[in-house]
Amino acid sequence: MKKQVFGRQLHRDTNQRKALFKGLVSELVMHERIETTEQKAKAIRAQAEKLVTKAKKNDSAHAKELLQAYLTTEAQDKMISTLAPRFADRPGGYTRILKLGNRFSDDAAMVVMEWVVKSSRTSSQTKKASPSQPQTISKEVLATASVSTPSQKVKKSKIASSRKTSAKRATKKEGDK
Secondary structure, eight states: OOOSOOSOOTTOOHHHHHHHHHHHHHHHHHHSEEEEEHHHHHHHHHHHHHHHHHHTSSOHHHHHHHHTTTSOHHHHHHIIIIIHHHTTTOOSOOEEEEEEEEOTTTOOEEEEEEESSOOHHHHHHSOOOOTTSOOOOOHHHHHHSOOOOHHHHHHHHHHHHHHHHHHHHHHHHHHHO
C-alpha cells in the first residue's frame, strides 16, 4: 500500500532519480527541447517551471544558489541569462508537452517537451531568403568549390553502377570455374 509517497518513483532509488531529473532539466535548458517518455516529462515539468520562477528573481547570485542543486553550471548560466528574461512577462506555464506516439522497442509513450516561448534568435536564423532577392555566389567561391552539375552526378552514378555490375560478373565467373 502506497502511503505518504509523493512524486513519481520511475523504478529508481532516490539518488538515481535526482540525477535523472537534473540531467533532463539541464538538457531541456541547454537544448530548449527534449524527446523523452511521457512519465519522465510529467515528472520534471513542475520542477522545470519552478526553476524558471526562481531564475526570474532579480538577484542573480541568489538565483544561482537556488538553481545549483537542480542544474549544471552551464544550464544555470543559460537559465539566468536567456530563459528568465524571455519569460519575464509570463506568470506561469512555461513548458509544453507534445505527444509523438509509442516507442517501437518497448511501446513507451514518447513526447517532446519544449519551452512555450521560442527564442528570437532561432526564429531569425530559420527565416529563408526571400524569393525576390536571389542569392549570388561569387566567382571565387565557384572556382574553389567543387560544384557538381546534375549531368556530372548522372555520369558518376553510371560509372559506379558499371563498376558494380562488372564486379558482380567477375564474382559470378569465379563461381562458375
